[in-house]
Amino acid sequence: MGGQYRITGDKYPRMRPPRRRGRLVFAVVASVAALGLIGWGTLQLIDVFTGGRKNSAAGAKAECHTKAHPAAQTRTLPRPGEITVNVYNATxxxxxxxxTADELKKRGFKIGDVGNAxxxxxxxxxxxxxLLGPASALNTSLPVLATQLTGAERRADAGRKGAGLDLIIGDGFKNLxxxxxxxxxxxxxxxxxxxxAAKKNC
Known part of the structure; x- marks a missing residue:
């Protein structure tokens, strides 16, 4: 070069271009995002072509079978003070x-007629x-009176008038x-x- 151009100092120009890190990072992020979108799209297509298994499972859980289970319900029965008892002796x-009538009175029952059967x-x-009573008393007042005399027979009298009950003492009677x-x-x-009562069983 005939000494026309001279390089002075201890630095010299680099011939390769500088690294472009920003573009590299952007390219990596874009690739990851693209892969994610492709994967999500693939799952959606699988779900569509398989009939939506997830939705079917959710629907199955929502459509639970009904099964009966016990629920408490209070029975309404008359109290002893609301029941009139006629006491008859058949022995x-x-x-x-x-x-017997005196003892029933002590226990809260109303006493009607007392005598021989x-x-x-x-x-x-x-x-x-x-124990005799109207048909309407079979599941109401007769069971209440029956708690006072174990083993007594209960019988409905279809032609009976009024709500009163008869307690007819039998040969096997000893005490109330x-x-x-x-x-x-x-x-x-x-x-x-x-x-x-209805209960959903899932």
Whole structure:
């Protein structure tokens, strides 16, 4: 070069272009985003062509089968003070009707007629007793009175007038049910009753 151009100092020009890091980072981010979109689109297509399994599963859970389960429901029964009882003696033993009526009165029942049983029942009741009442009393007042005399037969009289009940003492009678036991039976009788109710079972 004939000495016309001279390089002085300890630095010299670089011949390669500078690195462009910004463009490289952008290219990487764009590639990741593109791959993500492709993957998401693929999943959507699979879901469409398979009938939407996720939606089917969600629908199956939503459409739960109904199954009955017990739910408490309180029974409405008359209290002893709302029940009038006629006490009749169908045995050969005297004084049973009056003594039984007095004890029932102590337990809260109203007392109507007291005396000997009619010919229809006299000496014909072999068990502890017979409880008679109108048909409407079979599931109301008769069960309440039955808590006081264990083993007594319950019978509805279709032609009976009024709501009063008859307690006819039979040959097998000894005493009324012990009061504490009768009270427990009465509490159990009026306790909440389990009835079917709809329940979703998933």
């Amino acid at each position: 050969a033993r005297s004084g049973l009707a009056r003594d 009619s010919k229809e029942f006299d000496k014909k009741v072999k068990g502890t007793g017979l 049910t012990q009061r504490t036991a009768a009270d427990r039976a009465l509490v159990k009788l009026t306790a909440p009753e389990q009835t079917p």
